[in-house]
Amino acid sequence: MKYNSVFDIIGPVMVGPSSSHTAGAARIGLTARNLFGKQPTWAKIYLYGSFAKTYQGHGTDFALAGGLLGFETDDTRMSKALEIAKENNLEITFTEDSAKTEHPNTVRLLIGDDQEQLEIVGISIGGGKVEITELNGFELRLSGNHPAILIMHNDRFGAIASVTKILAKHEINIGHMEVNRKDVGKEALMVIEVDQNIEDKILHELKDADHIIQITKIVS
């Protein structure tokens, strides 16, 4: 089920005016920042559907900026986030895209600094709840209901086994798992939803496993 907590419905505590266009947008921005692992210096943001039509009225623009700056939904600096982004050398552009998307509230973020970049697509499904549907060109379904580990790896035999072996050793149960690759033998992405938050010690161990390129964890 998409919504599994009463606090998805009674909540979040947030700065107005819209749970999907403001709070949800802030959460997508924050997830992008967390996946990037640091504050980006630039962001190119593409808005679709209702997001594209109403983003100024709903404050979707400053909310996305707030998320990229690390603000939670109830941060009262939210409405000033565009100015704060400028002060913090984060350059943001917004583009309204008329392409049809599956969900009316869809946003694509391309963020980066002078070294690396990251691309994610997020949807705001209502009441502040969001899903990440794409990461660096890989399709995924990340509900945010559980902690998760995202693992970029080389598409080789043994890569998945080396990861699951480490998780088993630490008695970590996998609730949901999916693997996607761009092409045979190329970059691939493992998404593993687990029941408890993963300690950094285990992340380091995973990072050193065979064929692993990059690891990110998402705390639910």
Added chain:
Amino acid sequence: MFRTVAELVEIAERENLLISEIMIRQEMDVKNKTREEVFAEMEKNLQVMEKAIEDSLKGVQSVTGLTGGDAVKIQTYMREKKPLSGHLMLDAVSKAMGTNEVNAAMGVICATPTAGSAGCVPGTLFAVKEQLNPTREQMIRYLFTAGAFGLVVANNAFISGAAGGCQAEVGSAGAMAAAAIVEMAGGTPQQSAEAFAITLKNMLGLVCDPVAGLVEVPCVKRNAAGSSLAIVSADLALAGVTSRIPCDEVIGAMYRIGKQMPSSLRETGEGGLADTPTGRFLKEKIFGMSV
């Protein structure tokens, strides 16, 4: 885990529990938390709601000037005149609108289930409170009951205007409030379901047509509709009136109607009130562009 209102009511009757209690136990189970932790988290939300209502009664104004100050006007009218719709009703309406005035002014609110519809649940709670004199625990339970019904709608239909129109937002919010009022007033779980169904039935088809795409016009006053209808529906259910169409089927109808709504009437600011001469004029005035 309950998936439908019928299941929720069935569990409540079989185990002889309040709907709020079923929601609390499920939350403890899903999030692996203690009762104290779950209660404390909801208490925080309740405090945010209380604060937003207090702030609104001091008078707020949105940046655009489109909304604000009506909650104060209504409270003054209530003190000075004899309101036709009665004190409790108008108190709920003013507190619901007040919450949304704070939201429109980019103040801090608690989404229930969304920000645009955030007035219905707290507005009714803090009005009904004056007559029912609940304990703090019962006030927190009110939010769990509302949340239980909201979860069913969110998982079987939608709660956002962009997905299903205003019927999904204020419709759901008003219906959640109605169900919670019934429990606080001592009604049965089935009566909560009837109140929910009656409210949502009367909200079916309501479109999301915000002027200039802002959560102001008509959103603030739609919360007056949602909160007042919640009180009427709760009274009907407590009087023994039932809905001919079962609650889950009403939710199903809301879903299908939302699916049939064109995108111009789902939070794009393109149709309905947004597309009236005045709606277009206001948009141009605020953003300096025409529709």
